Amino acid sequence: MNESVYLDHNRLVIDGTPRVLLCASLFPFRVPREQWGQRLEAVKRLGYHAIDVYIPWNFHETAPGVWDFSGRRDIDEFLRLTHEAGLYAMVRPGPYICSEWDGGAIPAWIATDPARGGGDALRQNDPAFLDAVRGWYDRILPIIVRRQYGHGGPVIAVQADNELDFFACRDPRGYIGALAGMMREAGVDVPIVACAGQGDMARAFGGADGVVPAVNLYADDDGVDMDAHVRYYRAAADRYDAPLIVTETNRLHRTLRRMVGSGARFVGPFLQVSGWDFDYGTSVNNWGALESYMTHDYDFGGVIDPAGRERPDADEARRLSAIIAALGERLAEASPAADQTVGCHEAVSPCLDGWDGTPPDGIVSRDGGDGELGVGVLDLAGGGRLLTLTNVSGCDLAVSSGSAAVSTPSMPDVVVPAGVGVMVVSDLPVDDRLTLCATNGELIGLDVADEGARITLSPPVTREDGVWATFVSGTGADVIAVREQTGDTETRMCGDVLFVSGSDGRISFSADNGERVYEIVISRPDRRYVPSSAPLATVDELDSSGERPAWSPVADGTDGGRALPAEDVGVYAGAVRYTADVDGATTGVVLRDAADTISVRCGGVRTAWRANGGAALYVPFDDADRTHAAPDDVSPTTRTLEVTARIWGHSNFDDSRLLSLRLTAKRGITGALAVSGVHDLGSGWLTGYDPHDPAYARSLRDAGLEIGEDPRPRGGFGGWSTTTWPHRLAYMRTLHVGDTVAALHVDGGRARCDVRLNGRDIGSITPLRPTLWLGDVHDGDELAVIVWRTWGEDAGRATLLTGREVVGWTMAAQGLSELRAAADAFAGAGDRDGEPATTRTTLPLTVEPGAAMWLRVPAAALAESACSMNTVVRFDGDGLQLTAFTDDLCLGRVVLGGLPGTTFAGGRGDLFLVPEHAGDLLLYVEATRDVAGRLDAVTLGGPVDRG
CATH class of the missing domain: 2.102.20 (beta-galactosidase, domain 2)
Structure with a gap:
């Protein structure tokens, strides 16, 4: 083992000296390469000793079997700069990192494909997944090994996986042990740690040999219990003969004092150095009522803002660092x-x-x-x-x-x-x-x-x-x-x-x-915090163009006309468009397995964009939707159905409440029902016990909930008055809708409903998933819905949607490459055949439903408002999605006015940070509503934290 750094009972020892370390998260994939040195120096000025560094697998494997460790992906150079700055590093190469990053860093082609190690094998002690991980480790571990402390580098610890106690791992000891075995085999000789995300240290590392448990402590900054919370985990670490390593915690230095003052040896406030989500590095999270889309601005209030400037708490960082240095080994032991x-x-x-x-x-x-x-x-x-x-x-x-x-x-x-x-x-x-x-x-x-x-x-x-x-x-x-x-x-x-x-x-x-x-x-510790300032400028006119990015056909991707998820046709970012013909009398569609951002166009009907969590999505075509129809858009016999599914990101968490929040979930759709019949099922249900669970029926009778069966009570869906709570009851009926394809939709429901057709389990309807695809139904089929009620929740109003399944799909993709090509064409646009290729657009401007345009903010204007190596560009508007490009980067996306079905989390949703010397800012602007979107103003400069 490495004699330069080791863990000795409750001590962290470096070069023979026990230490207490402050560690700031600094993620190079969220900072332009040209600014790496500035961020490292910013950490050093705080008095911090170390950084923790996630290394995302899918940031380096950019496509299946395609690896990139150059340019802004040069992690070897970043670690060299870290050592040069005099900082230690804890590296966290996953395979799973969370970090609100696409898929938690596991490539979508792995997570969504059981043959490659996804599905039930994901994050398990399973040969299929471990074989995929070995392909990643074979490339990243040699870089880490040669940058270890004691070997001329900064790396004092390596983390195996991340927050495994949030995940249903069947064999934590075997899984973490297998990862650690690969690390040791590759030459890792510094401590290997495994962190608990919600305090379950035993599940997080499984007791794997040679692995040290660590813990993330996100307690209440204002809670009186914080000190006791830390002492509790200090005692837990003692039981494992280890020092208390807090791999993640809150960022406020008043709280960090309490960590240090209660015995933590390593304290790592998460995202103490804020950053940005480049390209399509954003993800879908489970922070919202339904789901949350993570923003381009990745900022939880760290002491270094996304532009690299200090915030006021930096002075408290220096004070705490000075206390730790003054007490030295006295504190470390x-x-x-x-x-x-x-x-x-x-x-x-x-x-x-x-x-x-x-x-x-x-x-x-x-x-x-x-x-x-x-x-x-x-x-x-x-x-x-x-x-x-x-x-x-x-x-x-x-x-x-x-x-x-x-x-x-x-x-x-x-x-x-x-x-x-x-x-x-x-x-x-x-x-x-x-x-x-x-x-x-x-x-x-x-x-x-x-x-x-x-x-x-x-x-x-x-x-x-x-x-x-x-x-x-x-x-x-x-x-x-x-x-x-x-x-x-x-x-x-x-x-x-x-x-x-x-x-x-x-x-x-x-x-x-x-x-x-x-x-x-x-004497006071040096006070260096200076409020950020930069000249403000308001843009009144912008270059514009109406040319739109191409869509690339997906060759043979629809498997005989079936609609397939995006990942099944090799699309892992961007958008997929599904096109098919439907009957002219179609009154709506039910989209099967729809995620993430969905919009529908059918003849003259165009719906607003909305987020959907991977379950079936019912999209009715109201009369108002037809107001956008041109006379030749509508046919009495057929219409063209166009469904666009935009991938915001893959989930960085694993949550079964929504299908798209599983790490293994796919994006796009898998089919559609062209709705021609809408049948109200508010009444006509027979109420009784669940016939498939007689033991539970007996328990209800024992609790005093008696229901006669001769005849069964007949009435409304979910209706039954009782003094016995909680309970679940069955509501049953015979269907008389002919032979058709159907879906069940519950409007306004607040209870869980398990659905059976002819005794066969179909799935569940919940407040988060109000529509369920039933598939083929026939006259005389028996439909049963088991309603779970705890304190009288409203079961909602049930509707049966019937019609024909849509067939004959064609698919096309619009990914980052198509957008990049369109951005480059706009950037190089000049006169064409004597006609200007671009025009001048005066703000405010409107973008009609379904329309899109390119806008250019000139590099000269950005440079005039630059501060701390970046220019903050803010947007005031509504009903628009903006995708931003510079000469070399896709900066990401923002949505003005939000999207139904989701919230935006992680930072501000109305700005981009443009690196210095990045060239023009090119904006692809798309309308997201069924009414015109507006861009009212573009403001350049000023601090990130605008009052």
């Missing part, structure tokens, strides 16, 4: 105080049973209100304590120390203002001659030498006037008090020690006991 219960301390009353109200070491809080104080106490190696006091209440709290060593008349209470956290030391041996008993300033420097010591205290973040500290000599006989004086310099003799104070902002006290000289300095 500290333990939670034995007399501190695993709990929290409230200002008024205890919050856990078993706590007798006696705070550790005399630390108490008092306040007239309902104040809450989070407390962390560490016994420092070599003596002394670190007290982390966090006021999470809305009122100021007074905190006293009642220990004999610091109980002096000159020491007032420490007032911790609402929302503030402090870290102070008590009874800290400076050396064998002097002990720092207590202070209201944070210790940000401690340099001990044979001839004496330099002690640096930071002015407190409290509202107190002045800094005080108390010291005791080595004999314990003399207590020495020091207070900063406002105004003139003060000289003070206390025992054998002489102190001199001043008030110029950097105040030094010297002490000479005859043998050693002590200097006590009151």
